[in-house]
Amino acid sequence: MSACSPASATVHDVLIVGGGLVGGALACALGQAGLRVAVVDHEDPARLVRPEYDGRASAVALTARNALAAVGVWTGVAPHAQPILDIRVTEGDSPLFLQYGAEVRDDRPFGWMAENRVLRRALLARMAALPSVTLYAPARLAELSRDTDRAHAWLDDGRTLAAALVVAADGRNSAVRRQAGIGVVDWDYGQHGIVCTVGHERPHRGIAHERFLPAGPFAILPLPGNRSSIVWAERADLAPAILAQDDEGFLAELRLRFGDFLGDLALDGPRFSHPLGLRLALRYVDRRLALVGDAAHGLHPIAGQGMNMGIRDVAALAELVVERHRLGLDIGDPAVLARYQAWRRFDNLLMAAMTDGINRLFSNRIPPLRLVRDLGLAAVHRMPPLKRLFARHAMGLAGDLPRLLRGEAP
Amino acid sequence: MAKSASPRPATSGTASPEEVARFTAMADAWWDPEGDFRPLHRFNPTRLTFVRDHLARHFGRDVTTDRPFAGLRLLDVGCGGGLLSEPLARLGFSVTGIDAGERNVAVARLHAERSDLPIDYRVATPEDMAGEEFDVVMIMEIVEHVPDLGEFLGVVAPLVRPGGALFAATLNRTMRSYALGIVAAEYVMGWLPRGTHDWKKFVKPSELAAHLRRHGIVVKDLKGMSYDLARDEWKITADLGVNYMAYAAKD
Secondary structure, X not given: XXXXXXXXXXXXXXXXXXXXXXXHHHHHHHHHOOOOEEEEOOOOHHHHOOOOOOOOEEEEEHHHHHHHHXXXXXXXXXXXXXXXXXXXXXEOOOOOOEEXXXXXXXXXXXXXXXXXXXXXXHHHHHHHHOOOEEEEOOOOEEEEEEOOOOEEEEEOOOOEEEEOEEEEOOXXXXXXXXXXXXXEEEEEEEEEEEEEEEEEOOOOOOEEEEEEEOOEEEEEEXXXXXXXXXXXXXXXXXXXXXXXXXXXXXXXXXXXXXXXXXXXXXXXXXXXXXXXXXXXXXXXXXXXXXXXXXXXXXXXXXXOOHHHHHHHHHHHHHHHHHHHHXXXXXXXXXXXXXXXXXXXXXXXXXXXXXXXXXXXXXXXXXOOOHHHOOOOOHHHHOOHHHHHHHHHHHOOOOOOOOHHXXXXXX | OOOOOOOOOOOOOOOOHHHHHHHHHHHHHHHOOOOOOHHHHHHHXXXXXXXXXXXXXXXXXXXXXXXXXXXXXXXXXXXXXXOOHHHHHHOOOEEEEEEOOHHHHHHHHHHHHHOOOOOEEEEOOHHHHOOOOEEEEEEEOOHHHOOOHHHHHHHHHHHEEEEEEEEEEEEOOOHHHHHHHHHHHHHHOOOOOOXXXXXXXXXXXXXXXXXXXXXXXXXXXXXXXXXXXXXXXXXXXXXXXXXXXXXXXXX
């Protein structure tokens, strides 16, 4: 109530905590629809776009591309994105057993590979261009209160914000989620994901490779130019030793898995490593609060598909919130939040369960990289209709799609 | 389906701290989407969609813009706790909300203040508004409670300016509305207190249209609302058999 509203609070419609890929995309979607959006991020935006900050790349599914295009972000990404024209899956040293060609994708790319810093740069530029979006960064939330009528945030620099709805887009270890007392289910895979970018002699022709090696999946994902993003799952007890080697030693390990089909390899930028795990929030909503992206469902930090799942959350939440806003109704109403949770949680749990199922099939202890998450096995390869269906899942086209994923503004 | 005004009047203006506390609790109840007024909250998006879309066409406004109805005056008759007045104010209307119940008006005022919305709430009846004109007049869930429909509409109609619009929502007088509007809503689902509605006062669309026409107001669209049990949502339908809404325009 107004009695506890700081008089100086800047009033917004939505407060997004975390201005990363998912939080940024939500800010653009809501800001474009005219909502007053505050984005609070503890990181300095200038640092976010440096390759040392985040050397990862994301696979952008067709639906996520549609959404980014609809909110005016894709134009900044497209020149630096690599279309994925084919996906080849192999197990160990066995010959190719699953391949997706143009026949299953209606002549559209499966998706695009884009470096996270490219995505971040495009999101930051779009946020800056939207007059109703305010980025508070670098800034930390000192305190957050969510009352019946609205939420208030106190930043560590003394500024205060008010909003009808708070969105936690602050990642796997979401402080906002923790403060709300929302529990998580945690699953440690006892493995690490090693991520790096390599340059190679020969062109990749837009082909993504996923290999199921004994230690876990190893993916070669095409980037613009003669470069690829490597996502390499390794046993937790071996990964540190591999990473500790000098560039030559590391490259030697990499070549063992990569092979020489693209010629010689060279490292392009730093290497990163993250423990792999699954973390699912038990609820996606609380009073005047919604969780999106990794704050709600962290499959693991390197899957490269976190963005796609997050964008699906963004599309659903933006559609519900904008619809409500345009009726003049309270956008933080429990009815809106309940619909958001019902829409997204099932989809995300299904995805996690499917990932887990495939995981068992491959006798790995971690889910395969989600680029091919819904793809089946050799049997699928021999059944074109089923294969097409799986491919549609991989492209994110299946299910009850929010408008944004169809490329329409909410 | 609006609850009738409270019988116990409260002094407006200079309320004691105890009264403020009581009104606060009442406002919380009015505005709790899962509370006593849940049916109205579930109803609201549906009737607002009908109202907003017609008004956008009527006044040539673009609903994707900020405060699309800025510059227009709207009167909400029987505003209750302000469940319609507030969203309409957010959409840009200068809203005047009137209710005969002093407690309702006190609650509405308190909540509008908490929502930072400048709504002009008055303890008043339509008769008290004589001489004023509005671009839009809303008589939602109210005509089924008035003793004489013709007389009521005779008072309300002049409040709509020429070229303005009027919206009504009520319950049709059919066998089904008896079964659903009274037996189901009041007895089976317990959505409304028993005795909220008197079926004999329910209004047929033809009666509403005939009365309005006498005052130069023409009904342009009639739509029904039906409850989707599975989705817990109200939907706009062509079936006027139970709950329905009317959009009318004054020449």
